[in-house]
Amino acid sequence: MIxxxxxxxxxVAIAGFTAFVIFWPLTxxxxxxxxxxxxxxxxxxxxxRPEVIAWLLRKDYRAARDHNLNGLATPAWLSLVTxxxxxxxxxxxxxxxxxxx
Numbered sequence: 001m002i003x004x005x006x007x008x009x010x011x012v013a014i015a016g017f018t019a020f021v022i023f024w025p026l027t028x029x030x031x032x033x034x035x036x037x038x039x040x041x042x043x044x045x046x047x048x049r050p051e052v053i054a055w056l057l058r059k060d061y062r063a064a065r066d067h068n069l070n071g072l073a074t075p076a077w078l079s080l081v082t083x084x085x086x087x088x089x090x091x092x093x094x095x096x097x098x099x100x101x
Contacts, residue, residue, distance in 0.1 A: 002097040009090035016083030023076035027061070030072050035064055056080060 028046055032039045039046075046052040055061070057080065061073040 002093050002100070006090045006093035006097065009086045009093065013083050013086035013090065016079045016081075016086055019079035020076060020083060023072060023079060024056075027056075027069070027072040027076050030069055034066065035069070038064060053080070 024047065028042075031042065042052050042055065043049070056073065056077055059073075059077060061069055061077075
């Protein structure tokens with residue numbers, strides 16, 4: 001039963017990844033088009049750079065005070081948090097299943 005719950009969390013992580021792949025590029029395109037100074041700060045290839053992902057996790061996009069940016073970045077943030085949380089929960093449940101008889 002524990003491994004089934006871990007597998008369910010993997011499914012939630014896949015859903016989070018799918019949402020992230022939809023909203024994160026939209027957020028980056030909005031930043032490129034409407035906030036050139038912020039785009040220059042984030043740099044080229046921002047999609048998978050760890051410091052830009054950390055920027056998203058810290059919700060630093062709110063400093064731009066752009067409601068449209070918030071509307072795109074918040075779902076990207078939520079999907080990333082869901083992805084990380086689901087993978088961590090799945091890993092913990094898998095470890096628990098290995099320890100318990």
